[in-house]
Amino acid sequence: MDKIRTVSDTRRAFYQYHTRPINSIYRQVVQELMVEMHLLSVNTDFQPDAVYAVGVCQSFEQFMTGYKPEEDKTSIFNALCKAIEANPDDYRHQSESLLNFVEGKSAEDLVNWLLNPVADNGLDENIVNSLKSILERERFKYSRLFGIGFYTLINKVAPDVAKDEEKLAKLIAPYSEKLDLPVDKLKKDVDLYRSNLDKINQMLVVIAETIEASKKKRINIEKTEEKEEANEN
Template sequence: MSNVRTVSDTKRDFYSHHTRPINSIYRRVVEELMVEMHLLSVNVDFHYDPIYALGVVTSFNRFMEGYKPEADKESIFAALCQAVGGTWQQYRQDAEGLLLIAGRLYGNDLISWLTSPTSVERSRDVPNTLNAMTTPAIGIAQNPKFKYSRLFAIGLFTLLEQGDSELVKNQKELNEVLEQISQALHLPQEKVQKDLELYRSNLEKMAQVQSAMADIIQADRKKREQRLQDKNQAETSSPDDTSNSYKEVSGRR
């Protein structure tokens, strides 16, 4: 009998950790990310690495932007990590460590670090506490069974975005850099580019949905305020109306 966890097992585990309802607009985002993380976690060729962790953290943060109540976001993220056998602390710590390195390396230095990290580590004197972060790219390039994923590509994109925000705005330059990195790490270049195009497109769509929802909420709030104002005005004017009616009756007498 197979002991491999199923998607149902992971979902059950998730909802045992996060017991509050999830806003309907974001439920699909959470469950799609959960299924993607689950399928990777049960793949024999998959191994957790910091770039993948950064992709998970970035996807969650950006697609869950604007979630209410805000306090529930960390509970949801923690439950996601626990449901696939990880911890939110490890994902956050590894993601922050990579962003710290990307913030120290700019443009070509960052690209060199991604394609041959040890040389840049020595030249830039990356802190010892982050030495563990300098090995993922080497391990990936030397692993013929490396399991590529969309979340890994998002992690790479986030590093480039952090190191050179102007680079990711120029599609031609971005594609050239992705080609260089893909060749160095033996990644499926076309898939990397398509996954990132879809990711950015979905971010735009989600932003539009969030904007539309914000407009609806604001319009609903204005309607409630107007109804309350009308009610207060009606209640305030009622005594005067009664008084005037009494005076008219008294005058006729």
């Protein structure tokens, strides 16, 4: 019997793939995403799919906005995926392909397509098959990251509907019934996701203001020192 990987195993693998320190402001984001992805990866009821891939990629990109150094973001994302024995390029490919595919569709067309996914406009057959497979499963394992991916797709094609609780519930009803999605949990996850994005944006504004204030203070100190030196001479 294969030994089930622990969170410690995944954390250890992550730091083997990404050897640089994580910026302290973003450390909790990375840790929480790592644990969430790990727990899903060892759950026998869970099966990754393209909507989940959208959720993983979007969560990472949104919550890591403003990360410095910028070039470390790719290394961190790669390490998160590799630590759970997943392919980061595959996650990116699925996410980008699906988001590009739904561009220009109506919200109704999107939901109808998710209920009967077919290869179209060059969409990768593996992506279609992953979405078909979750429809055919006896028990679908819902995850917060799937919920975020699903919301991202809806928001991409119909942002007005995504913001209207009543319209959104009506729109996704056929798909949520098919997968037996926990609608209340989905709503809670989406609300928390949007709230956290607002907090991240507010944090970035505060950081920018702090940096600007520090820069001005340094300039004023330098000017004062220059005047004092001029007076002494």
